[in-house]
Amino acid sequence: MKEIKVGIIGAGGIACSVHIPNYQKIENVRVIAVADIKAEVAENAAEQFNISNVFTDWEDLLKIDEIEAVSVCTPNAFHAEPSIAAMKANCHVLCEKPMAVSVAEAQAMADIAKEHQRILQIGLASRFSPGSLYLKSIIDSGRLGQIYYGRAVAMRRRGIPSWGGFTRKDMSGGGTLFDIGVHAIDHVIWLMGAPKPISAFGSAMTKFGDRHDVINPDWGAWDVDNFDVDDFATGSVRFENGAMLTIETSWASNIEGIGGSYILGTNGGVHVVGDTIFEQRNGKLANTPIELPSGPGGHETEVRRFIDAIRNGLPSPVDPEEALNVQKIMNAVYQSTETGRSVDLS
Structure with a gap:
């Protein structure tokens, strides 16, 4: 089974309590990079979870060609830009809720996912x-x-x-x-x-x-x-x-x-x-x-469904159009x- 390499953008509470631990539960999935605007936060996450690549700029993280999937765990106002950039870099994206802060941003995310045929899943864990x-x-x-x-x-x-x-x-x-x-x-x-x-x-x-x-x-x-x-x-x-x-x-x-x-x-x-x-x-x-x-709880299952969709070429477990309607x-x-x-x- 092919190993899926993951990058984490935003290394705060939701990344360290939900995303990274649940990726590490899945066979042949490895978090290889983490980025946070605060160097200490990124370094703490890297040390806690044994992540080899640490950045203060998510654009540097996206330069790693091996990364196939990205979790966007930044504050709401900073969901759209890294999510769009990651999809343009051929990464699948699991972005925390809400989808964005404006309908225009959310629409742009959905459009890019469709254009680049990438999975865009919003972290609406109650479903799971x-x-x-x-x-x-x-x-x-x-x-x-x-x-x-x-x-x-x-x-x-x-x-x-x-x-x-x-x-x-x-x-x-x-x-x-x-x-x-x-x-x-x-x-x-x-x-x-x-x-x-x-x-x-x-x-x-x-x-x-x-x-x-x-x-x-x-x-x-x-x-x-x-x-x-x-x-x-x-x-x-x-x-x-x-x-x-x-x-x-x-x-x-x-x-x-x-x-x-x-x-x-x-x-x-x-x-x-x-x-x-x-x-x-x-x-x-x-x-x-x-x-x-x-x-398993909703957070674990949403991460597993995300990886399963990547492995098996399935649609996003959360249809971006449904998340857009909520926005x-x-x-x-x-x-x-x-x-x-x-x-x-x-």
Whole structure:
């Protein structure tokens, strides 16, 4: 079996906790280079994982002809440029979520992937948990009937990131919507069958992150004075097939126990993280248990699927067009915040 050599662009937390360890679990896959704008961060990753080539400029990493696959683990605002350059250098790309910070950037990434026939996979790991994959098979079988509504929820009572550039717009492009909202939105739409969005309306707000009186028990102090992104966002999306989606996401809120994401069909409904189908059977309401399989977590499986696609010439495990539609929805919520109007996505 041919060895696949991998380069890592951005050597922070997600690279060292998810990407590199999971590549190293796969036979005949070797991470041979790492790049980070901070030399100490790159060197620490190289030492921790025994990586031979260390750079402070990702362009130098892409000059290594042996590299066939690249993980882009930079802050959101720096996803597009290295991803596009890597694909032009004939590398397949696993880019962290969100796809980009603008629709134009995301569209350019998808276009280059198609033009150069490269795999572009966005790191939407919620799709790949054992429970999600099993639930997808149930929905695709038609068990729930016509899917007409989804609720995408990623709500924290307190959970404002206190590290990295999450709370700076120049680094992240957005706040909770781009950070955790993206996972919930993609997860639910994917389970719904990836209908095409045609319009979106919403609002992104800052209610806690710019206040010195707000506590953050688990993650501690963040840069309050330079906080300029959303810590709460909500929205509604209409799809071409008539289905609807609502969005709720927050890093901080004064509520608990609101429940999570769910999907409604004409024959049944499910919580996205759950083990029950709510349906009507034999003239009675029934709560039918489903036995969820065990297996590797979503992050490990997304990396394995990426490598499998490269080895076997398969399409991207995350269709770039689906990730692009999620980007359009999120940016439409931001646009709607400014205009107070619905945004046409058709």
